[in-house]
Amino acid sequence: MEKQEYTITLYTENSIGMIGRISTIFSRRKINIESLNTSPSEAEGIHRFTIVIHETEDVVRKLCRQIEKQVEVLKAYYNTNDEVIWQEQALYKVPTEIVTQKAPVERLLRQYGASAVVIRNDYTVFETAGHREEIDALTEALAEYNLIEFVRSARIAIIKDSEGFHKKLKEFEEAEPAAEVVENRYLDKQDKVFTM
Amino acid sequence: MNTLEITTNIASSQQEEKATTQLSGSQAVLEALLAEGVDTIFGYPGGAIMPIYDALYDYNDRLKHILVRHEQGGVHAAQGYARTSGRVGVVFATSGPGATNLVTGLADAQIDSNPIVCITGQVFAHLLGTDAFQETDVINITTPVTKWNYQVTDACEIPTALAKAFHIARTGRPGPVLIDITKNAQLQLFAYEGYNVCNHIRSYRPKPIVRKEYVEQAAALINEAQKPFVLFGQGVILGKAEADLKAFIEKAGIPAAATVMGLSALETDHPLHVGMLGMHGNYAPNVLTNECDVLIAIGMRFDDRVTGRLDKYAKQAKVIHLDIDPAEIDKNVKATVPVWGDCKETLPLLTKLVAHREHTEWLARFRQLEQEEINEVIHEELNPTTDVMTMGEVIKILNELTGGDAVIVTDVGQHQMVACRYAKFNRSKSNVTSGGLGTMGFGLPAAIGAWHGTPDRTVVAIIGDGGIQMTIQELGTIMQFGAKVKILILNNSFLGMVRQWQQLFHDKRYSFVNITSPDFVTVAKGYNIPGRSVKERSDLQQALQEMVDHDGAFLLEVMVGKENNVFPMVPQGSSVSEIRLK
Numbered sequence: 001m002e003k004q005e006y007t008i009t010l011y012t013e014n015s016i017g018m019i020g021r022i023s024t025i026f027s028r029r030k031i032n033i034e035s036l037n038t039s040p041s042e043a044e045g046i047h048r049f050t051i052v053i054h055e056t057e058d059v060v061r062k063l064c065r066q067i068e069k070q071v072e073v074l075k076a077y078y079n080t081n082d083e084v085i086w087q088e089q090a091l092y093k094v095p096t097e098i099v100t101q102k103a104p105v106e107r108l109l110r111q112y113g114a115s116a117v118v119i120r121n122d123y124t125v126f127e128t129a130g131h132r133e134e135i136d137a138l139t140e141a142l143a144e145y146n147l148i149e150f151v152r153s154a155r156i157a158i159i160k161d162s163e164g165f166h167k168k169l170k171e172f173e174e175a176e177p178a179a180e181v182v183e184n185r186y187l188d189k190q191d192k193v194f195t196m
Numbered sequence: 197m198n199t200l201e202i203t204t205n206i207a208s209s210q211q212e213e214k215a216t217t218q219l220s221g222s223q224a225v226l227e228a229l230l231a232e233g234v235d236t237i238f239g240y241p242g243g244a245i246m247p248i249y250d251a252l253y254d255y256n257d258r259l260k261h262i263l264v265r266h267e268q269g270g271v272h273a274a275q276g277y278a279r280t281s282g283r284v285g286v287v288f289a290t291s292g293p294g295a296t297n298l299v300t301g302l303a304d305a306q307i308d309s310n311p312i313v314c315i316t317g318q319v320f321a322h323l324l325g326t327d328a329f330q331e332t333d334v335i336n337i338t339t340p341v342t343k344w345n346y347q348v349t350d351a352c353e354i355p356t357a358l359a360k361a362f363h364i365a366r367t368g369r370p371g372p373v374l375i376d377i378t379k380n381a382q383l384q385l386f387a388y389e390g391y392n393v394c395n396h397i398r399s400y401r402p403k404p405i406v407r408k409e410y411v412e413q414a415a416a417l418i419n420e421a422q423k424p425f426v427l428f429g430q431g432v433i434l435g436k437a438e439a440d441l442k443a444f445i446e447k448a449g450i451p452a453a454a455t456v457m458g459l460s461a462l463e464t465d466h467p468l469h470v471g472m473l474g475m476h477g478n479y480a481p482n483v484l485t486n487e488c489d490v491l492i493a494i495g496m497r498f499d500d501r502v503t504g505r506l507d508k509y510a511k512q513a514k515v516i517h518l519d520i521d522p523a524e525i526d527k528n529v530k531a532t533v534p535v536w537g538d539c540k541e542t543l544p545l546l547t548k549l550v551a552h553r554e555h556t557e558w559l560a561r562f563r564q565l566e567q568e569e570i571n572e573v574i575h576e577e578l579n580p581t582t583d584v585m586t587m588g589e590v591i592k593i594l595n596e597l598t599g600g601d602a603v604i605v606t607d608v609g610q611h612q613m614v615a616c617r618y619a620k621f622n623r624s625k626s627n628v629t630s631g632g633l634g635t636m637g638f639g640l641p642a643a644i645g646a647w648h649g650t651p652d653r654t655v656v657a658i659i660g661d662g663g664i665q666m667t668i669q670e671l672g673t674i675m676q677f678g679a680k681v682k683i684l685i686l687n688n689s690f691l692g693m694v695r696q697w698q699q700l701f702h703d704k705r706y707s708f709v710n711i712t713s714p715d716f717v718t719v720a721k722g723y724n725i726p727g728r729s730v731k732e733r734s735d736l737q738q739a740l741q742e743m744v745d746h747d748g749a750f751l752l753e754v755m756v757g758k759e760n761n762v763f764p765m766v767p768q769g770s771s772v773s774e775i776r777l778k
Contacts, residue, residue: 012399013399016347017335017336017339020336020339021339024339024340028340062523062526062527065522065523065527066523068522068523069521069522069523071343071344071364071397071399071400072399072400073399074398074399169398172398172399173398175395175396
C-alpha cells in the first residue's frame with residue numbers, strides 16, 4: 001500500500017497533557033507529525049485535534065485504534081485529502097519599499113489573494129490562506145524580494161461528509177450509549193483490512 | 197444580631213444541609229480504598245507521601261500495608277496479588293526516585309493487562325517544575341506505561357480521581373493507573389461529601405458491543421471446519437470465562453492450546469488441552485497452527501513470541517479473533533471474522549451456535565506429534581539418564597507433591613519456560629509470570645503479592661540464579677510480613693537463556709552470562725528464612741517435600757545442569773512450523 005497524506009481528526013476531552021499522550025503514539029512508531037492543530041470543536045467542552053501524517057492506510061487505521069484507546073479520546077477519524085476541505089494560513093513580512101516599488105510583488109500578492117494585515121513604513125505583513133502548495137509557491141516567489149519573516153500554520157480541516165459532533169456527544173454522555181459510539185469504526189472496514 | 201452571629205448561623209445551616217465532614221486529602225485517599233474494597237497495600241513511604249502514611253497510621257486496622265524493599269517490588273507484588281485474587285492491586289510510593297522505581301513494574305503490568313492503582317506522592321503544587329527535592333515529572337514519565345494517569349493538586353479532586361482510577365484499572369482490558377497527589381492536596385482539609393463509585397466516563401468505552409452477525413459468521417466457519425484449533429490467552433482469565441471456554445471447546449470438540457499468559461485457564465489434564473504455544477511451547481500446537489483450517493483466538497494478542505514469522509503464520513487458515521480490545525483486532529494477524537467484545541459474553545453466544553462435533557482424527561494428529569516431542573525432548577528432560585539434574589525433573593516432582601494445586605510464580609528465563617511447559621495446573625489464576633515484558637526480578641516480589649492474594653494456597657516461586665539477585669532484598673518483606681512463599685531457585689550458574697542463544701546463534705561466544713551467586717541458603721538464613729541446597733539427585737525428592745511441607749517461607753536451591761537448553765524452540769525469524777526439537 002502506498003503512503004499518502006492523511007488528515008486525522010480527534011475529538012477529545014480538554015485535559016492537560018493531551019498533546020503529549022497523542023504525540024507519543026506517533027513518536028513511539030517513529031512517525032513524523034507533519035502538522036498538528038488543536039482547537040475547540042463545534043461541541044462545547046470538546047477539543048478537536050487535526051493531525052496530518054504521511055503514511056499508508058494500514059498504519060493510519062492502527063494508529064487511530066490506538067488513539068481511541070486513550071481514556072480521554074472520544075473519537076478518532078482519518079480522511080484522505082479528497083475527503084476534507086482544508087486550509088493552512090501563512091503570514092509574510094516583507095519590506096514595504098519593495099511592495100511599493102516592485103510591480104511583480106504586487107502582482108504576486110494579487111495572484112495569491114494575499115491581504116495586508118499591518119502596513120508600516122519599514123515593513124508590511126501579508127496574510128494568505130490555502131493549500132500548502134500555494135503557500136509554498138508564494139513563499140518561494142517572495143524569497144527573491146527580501147522576505148524578512150515567514151510562518152505557516154498547521155492544517156485545519158473540515159470533513160466533507162461529517163454531521164458534526166453534537167449528536168454523538170449526547171450519545172457518549174448516555175450511560176448506555178448507542179452502538180456506533182461503543183464500537184471502533186475501523187473494525188467494520190473488512191474489505192480494506194491489513195494483510196502481511 | 198451582630199455580624200458574627202449572622203455568619204455563624206449561615207455556616208451552621210449550610211452544614212446541616214450538606215452534612216459534610218472535614219477530611220484531609222490523605223484521609224480521602226484511604227476512605228476511597230476502603231470504599232473500593234481494598235484490604236492490602238504494597239508500598240514504601242517517603243517525604244512527599246508522608247501525609248498519606250500519617251493517615252494510614254489510623255487506618256491500620258482496616259488496611260494492611262506491606263512494606264516492600266523497593267518500589268519495583270511493590271508493583272510486582274501488586275501484580276501477583278491481582279493475578280491470584282482477581283482484584284485491583286494497590287501501590288503507594290513517594291515522589292522522585294520512589295515514583296521512577298515504579299516504571300518497570302508499570303510497564304510489566306501494562307503489557308500483561310494487570311489491574312493496578314498506584315498512588316504516588318508529589319512535591320507541593322507551588323514547587324512543580326522547579327526541580328524541587330525529589331521532584332520528577334511522574335505523569336509524563338509514566339504516560340506510555342499506564343492505561344491512564346492523573347495529577348491531583350487539590351484535595352477536592354481526590355474522591356473523583358480515585359473512583360475513575362479504579363474504574364479504568366479494572367474494566368475493559370485491565371491495566372495500571374497512576375494517581376500523583378501533591379503534598380499540599382494530601383494535607384488540605386476539604387468538605388468531604390462521600391465516595392461515589394465510578395461506572396461511566398463519557399470518553400471511555402471499556403468494551404465494544406457484541407455483534408451477533410460476527411458471532412454467527414464465526415459459528416458457521418467453525419461448523420464447516422475439519423481442523424479447527426483454539427488458542428486461548430489471559431483474556432479468558434481476566435473475563436472470568438474459564439467455564440465458558442471449556443463448554444465451547446467441549447461442545448465443538450476443538451483442541452485448544454494456551455499462551456504463556458493463558459496457562460491455567462483450562463486445566464492441564466483436560467483431554468482437549470494440547471499444550472502451550474510459542475517460542476518454547478509444545479511441538480504439536482506450533483506445527484499444527486500451520487495446518488489447521490480455522491484458527492480461533494480467544495483473549496490473546498498474537499505476540500511475536502507466539503507467532504514467529506508473521507508472513508508464514510497460519511496463512512492457510514481462516515482466523516476468528518475474540519478480543520475485548522479493538523486495537524488488537526488485525527494488529528498482527530488479519531481476522532477473517534472479528535468477534536470483538538468480552539469473551540464472557542461472546543463465548544456462550546458462540547457455544548450456542550456451534551454443532552456438537554468430535555474431531556477425533558485431528559486431535560489424534562496433536563497426540564501423535566506430542567509423542568514425537570515426548571520421545572525427543574520431554575522424556576529425557578523429566579527422567580534424565582545422566583547424573584546432571586534438569587529443571588524439568590524438579591518441576592515433575594513438584595507436580596507430584598502439590599498435585600497441580602499450587603500457584604506457580606516464575607521469574608524470566610529458562611526456568612520460566614521449563615516451569616510453564618511442565619507445571620500442572622488444576623485451577624485458574626495459578627500461573628503468575630512476566631509474559632509480555634519479560635522482567636527479570638519479577639518472581640520474588642510477585643510471589644509475595646500472589647500469596648497475599650490467596651493466602652490459603654501453596655505459592656511456589658520458581659526463580660533462576662540471575663533473576664533472584666535482581667530483587668533478592670524482598671526476602672526482607674517476607675521476613676517482616678510472613679508471606680509463606682516457597683522459593684525454588686533453579687541454579688545453573690549462568691544467565692541461562694542468554695547463554696542458550698549465545699550457544700545456538702553466536703558460536704558459543706559466552707559473553708557475560710557467567711554469573712556467580714552468593715550462598716543463597718546463608719542469605720535466607722540472614723532473613724530468618726530456612727532453606728537448603730541440593731546438589732545430588734538422591735536428595736531432591738526429600739528436599740522438595742520439606743519445602744512444600746514447611747509451614748512458612750522456605751528457600752530451596754537446586755543445582756541443575758549448567759548448559760542445558762530449553763527445547764523445542766522456534767528460532768527468531770522462523771515460522772512456527774520450523775520449530776526445532778533439538
